[in-house]
Amino acid sequence: xxxxVFLYLLxxxxxxxxxxxxxQNSIEKKLNIIVFGAHPDDCDNKIGGTAALFAEMGHHVKxxxxxxxxxxxxxxxxxxxxxxxxxxxxxxxxxxxxxxYTVLDNHDAELFPTLDVRHQIIREIxxxxxxxxxxxxxxxxxxxxxxxxxxxxxxxYLVIVPNVTPDTPPLxxxxxxxxxxxxxxxxxxxxxxxxxxxxxxxxxxxxxxxxHKSQFYEWLPWTSGKLSMVPKEIDxxxxxxxxxxxxxxxxxxxxxxxxxYGNERGQAVKHAESFEICEYGKQPTxxxxxxxxxxxxxxx
Amino acid sequence: xxxxxxxxxxxxxxxxxNAQNRQNKPLKIIAIGAHPDDCDAKFGGTAALFAKMGHKVKxxxxxxxxxxxxxxxxxALGKRRRAEAQRAGEIxxxxYDVLDNHDAELIPTLQVxxxxxxxxxxxxxxxxxxxxxxxxxxxxxxxxxxxxxxxYLVIVPNVTPDTPPLxxxxxxxxxxxxxxxxxxxxxxxxxxxxxxxxxKIEALAAHDSQMFEWGPWTNGMKESEIPKGxxxxxxxxxxxxxxxxxxxxxDTDAIKKWYPNLDPANVNHVEFFEICEYGKQPSxxxxxxxxxxxxxx
Numbered sequence: 124x125x126x127x128v129f130l131y132l133l134x135x136x137x138x139x140x141x142x143x144x145x146x147q148n149s150i151e152k153k154l155n156i157i158v159f160g161a162h163p164d165d166c167d168n169k170i171g172g173t174a175a176l177f178a179e180m181g182h183h184v185k186x187x188x189x190x191x192x193x194x195x196x197x198x199x200x201x202x203x204x205x206x207x208x209x210x211x212x213x214x215x216x217x218x219x220x221x222x223x224y225t226v227l228d229n230h231d232a233e234l235f236p237t238l239d240v241r242h243q244i245i246r247e248i249x250x251x252x253x254x255x256x257x258x259x260x261x262x263x264x265x266x267x268x269x270x271x272x273x274x275x276x277x278x279x280y281l282v283i284v285p286n287v288t289p290d291t292p293p294l295x296x297x298x299x300x301x302x303x304x305x306x307x308x309x310x311x312x313x314x315x316x317x318x319x320x321x322x323x324x325x326x327x328x329x330x331x332x333x334x335h336k337s338q339f340y341e342w343l344p345w346t347s348g349k350l351s352m353v354p355k356e357i358d359x360x361x362x363x364x365x366x367x368x369x370x371x372x373x374x375x376x377x378x379x380x381x382x383x384y385g386n387e388r389g390q391a392v393k394h395a396e397s398f399e400i401c402e403y404g405k406q407p408t409x410x411x412x413x414x415x416x417x418x419x420x421x422x423x
Numbered sequence: 424x425x426x427x428x429x430x431x432x433x434x435x436x437x438x439x440x441n442a443q444n445r446q447n448k449p450l451k452i453i454a455i456g457a458h459p460d461d462c463d464a465k466f467g468g469t470a471a472l473f474a475k476m477g478h479k480v481k482x483x484x485x486x487x488x489x490x491x492x493x494x495x496x497x498x499a500l501g502k503r504r505r506a507e508a509q510r511a512g513e514i515x516x517x518x519y520d521v522l523d524n525h526d527a528e529l530i531p532t533l534q535v536x537x538x539x540x541x542x543x544x545x546x547x548x549x550x551x552x553x554x555x556x557x558x559x560x561x562x563x564x565x566x567x568x569x570x571x572x573x574x575y576l577v578i579v580p581n582v583t584p585d586t587p588p589l590x591x592x593x594x595x596x597x598x599x600x601x602x603x604x605x606x607x608x609x610x611x612x613x614x615x616x617x618x619x620x621x622x623k624i625e626a627l628a629a630h631d632s633q634m635f636e637w638g639p640w641t642n643g644m645k646e647s648e649i650p651k652g653x654x655x656x657x658x659x660x661x662x663x664x665x666x667x668x669x670x671x672x673x674d675t676d677a678i679k680k681w682y683p684n685l686d687p688a689n690v691n692h693v694e695f696f697e698i699c700e701y702g703k704q705p706s707x708x709x710x711x712x713x714x715x716x717x718x719x720x
Contacts (some may be wrong), residue, residue: 238528241561277561283641286490286497287527296643310605402602403559 154182154415157251158303159244159258159275161234161267162195163188163212163226164335168368169303170257171219171328172321173396176418178220179324185223185251188212189240189271194231196337197345205231207337215334219327234266236273242288244278249291253298255415257398260302260313268305275300279403299415300404304370304397315397317412318379319419325394329364339364369394383419450478450713453543454552454598455570457529457562458491459484459508459521460630464664465598466552467515467623468616469694472716474516475619481546482519484508485535485566490526492632493640501526503632511629514622529561531568539573541586548593550713551702555608558600570595574701594713595702599695610695612710613677614717615685620692624661634660665692681717 156177160166166174166186174184191205199207209226216224227243234240248256256279261272281287282294305313321328332339340360344350354360372380376397381389400406413419452473454462462470462482470480487501495503505521512519522538529535543551553570554563576582577589599608616623627634635649635656650659668691670678675687677695698704711717 238530277564280560281527284490284527285493286500289496402557402604 154254154417155252156182156184156255156257157187157248157253158184159187159189159247159256159271160303161189161259161265161271162192162231163208163224164192164215164332164338165259165268165303166224167215167219167328167331167335170396170398171215171331172324172394173319173416173418174221175219175324175327175331176319176321178222180417182417183251184219184221185225185247186212186216186221187244187247188224188226189244189274190229190231190234190267191226192231194233196342199337204337208335211335211337215331218330218334232267234270234274236270236277241274241277241281244274245282245288246291248278248282248298249288249294252294255301256298256404257301257303260305260307260399262307262309263305264307272302276401276403279401297405299407299411300401302399302401304376304399313397314399315373315376315379316400317416317419318376318383318395318397319416320380320384320388320392320394321396322393325369328394329361329368332364332368333360339368383416385420388420450549450715451547452478452480452550452552453483453546453548454480455483455485455539455542455566456554456598457485457560457566458526459488459504459519460511460627460633461554461563461566462552462598463511463515463623463626463630465554466694467511467626468619468692469614469696469714469716470517471515471619471622471626472614472616476715478715479546480515480517481542482508482512482517483539483542484519484521485539485569486524486526486529486562487521488526488633490528492637495632500632504630507630507632511626514626514629527562529565529569531565531572535565535569536572536576537583539569540577540583543573543577543593544583544586544589547589550596551593552596552598552696553699555597555600555602555697557602557604559602563600567597571699571701574699592703594705594709595699597697597699599697608695609697610673610677611698612696612714612717613674613681614694614696614714615678615682615690616692616694617690620661620665621657624657624665627664628657628660668693681714684718 154177158166158170158174165188177184192208193201193205196204212224212226225247229240256275258275259268259272261269261276263269263272279300280297283297285293301317302313304315340353344353354363372392372395376395377389379397380392380395384392407415450473454466454470456462461484473480488504489497489501492500508519508521520542524535551570554567556564556567556571558564558567574595575592578592580588596612597608639649650656670687674693678685678687678690678693705713
């Protein structure tokens with residue numbers, strides 16, 4: 124009898140602890156987010172703040188630059204520039220706290236939506252076991268941006284097809300695909316379906332941009348004729364960065380912030396990043412979006 | 424006087440023959456999809472109606488479908504799917520060509536564009552149907568681009584000069600999809616397919632590997648949920664592909680436009696088509712001539 128009671132107790136302890144472990148797991152299941160930009164610094168600029176928030180919550184974020192950025196300078200170039208930019212990307216990842224920043228070795232300014240690049244992207248998404256995939260719209264200003272958008276769109280659905288790139292096991296379900304914000308109006312303007320308050324992580328985002336020295340203090344000012352405006356003093360550079368790269372919040376983005384955070388907080392947001400849902404991946408409900416973007420305040 | 428009579432006779436027979444020709448000459452329709460089964464799903468009913476009226480319909484699959492299965496693949500799957508397409512073609516009373524481009528790898532290259540141009544010219548098409556370049560599968564989008572790119576070039580003699588050009592640009596139409604960006608599908612033409620819906624379902628069922636294996640697998644369905652018997656399978660497929668619709672306003676508007684004497688509430692199955700801007704732009708009268716089933720149920 125005592126043995127029976129003992130066994131019963133033992134069994135229930137084992138069962139209970141199991142239940143507990145399972146519940147833990149489902150609560151603590153971490154999200155896998157992968158972002159594709161055309162160049163090292165694109166992801167940082169468009170989703171750096173949100174990525175830092177994900178990372179702070181323990182979720183796994185990976186940035187991928189589809190080209191190595193070897194054309195993005197006025198006096199440096201080729202492999203030497205690519206090496207600088209890969210190092211800058213790694214430093215930016217460290218500052219954002221994200222898991223990885225992969226720079227693929229396709230040439231800058233020469234990206235085409237070919238099958239081999241599509242397959243590189245399918246492998247990246249599968250290997251990251253992504254819940255969310257984010258990229259440029261295929262209407263952004265740089266052909267590399269547009270073709271990155273096409274390539275990632277073309278990976279949607281095919282990531283679940285076992286006969287496609289069979290060297291890498293397929294995902295069990297099509298992830299949610301999102302677009303990064305841009306200001307282009309044709310054939311239709313960007314729709315901020317999701318807007319994230321990055322006021323709290325804005326500094327980290329600027330730290331990440333600061334890591335791409337060859338871009339934010341050299342190449343980009345040069346392309347807009349502002350090279351002479353770049354401060355020599357390191358401590359004045361932050362102000363310079365913020366003056367150029369803090370995006371103002373459009374009425375449409377504000378409306379989306381109000382939707383996701385409630386009017387009070389929505390109106391108070393100083394810095395935001397927003398995303399549009401792509402039609403080719405899983406189509407999430409609002410409830411599912413709150414699970415995929417746990418930094419959104421569900422009190423609406 | 425005698426001469427005048429002869430001339431008049433000649434003229435009148437000439438006129439007569441022309442009219443005859445126009446009345447009896449069957450229409451030539453070619454539908455171009457990315458995979459064996461695409462055209463069947465989106466145009467199978469209308470194709471069966473055309474065929475019944477004696478018009479000539481051809482389906483073309485630009486890929487051989489050799490990636491569309493969870494456990495089969497390559498040439499073996501391509502062979503299976505080509506046979507399925509032949510069977511579907513027999514059921515609909517049409518011809519079915521499956522080109523040998525790889526599935527999930529279709530790119531709108533010049534070579535594929537030329538394949539499309541030759542197919543359209545060889546069929547001497549009055550109507551060409553394609554997919555919109557914003558459907559969900561990259562092969563669908565690229566097939567849409569390849570067909571759009573053939574519009575106009577089919578009349579240019581210096582393009583693929585091994586195949587004589589058409590005398591006139593055909594009407595190009597899009598088959599329906601649900602995508603909203605950059606703009607939603609426009610229901611320019613509506614064809615009621617109630618009379619042939621079972622024939623369409625039977626044609627779809629001929630694509631065994633897709634309807635009862637790969638398609639359900641991609642939707643996370645278990646094998647045990649798929650019926651085994653032939654009749655059960657047809658009923659199951661009909662439920663999935665041709666369930667009775669609750670027509671919305673744009674549906675009923677399109678149905679009423681082409682079937683003014685019918686109450687859309689009594690209509691169960693419809694296929695819709697959008698006119699592509701790159702081919703001949705048909706008038707309403709011309710559409711009625713090209714879709715002689717319109718207005719009649």
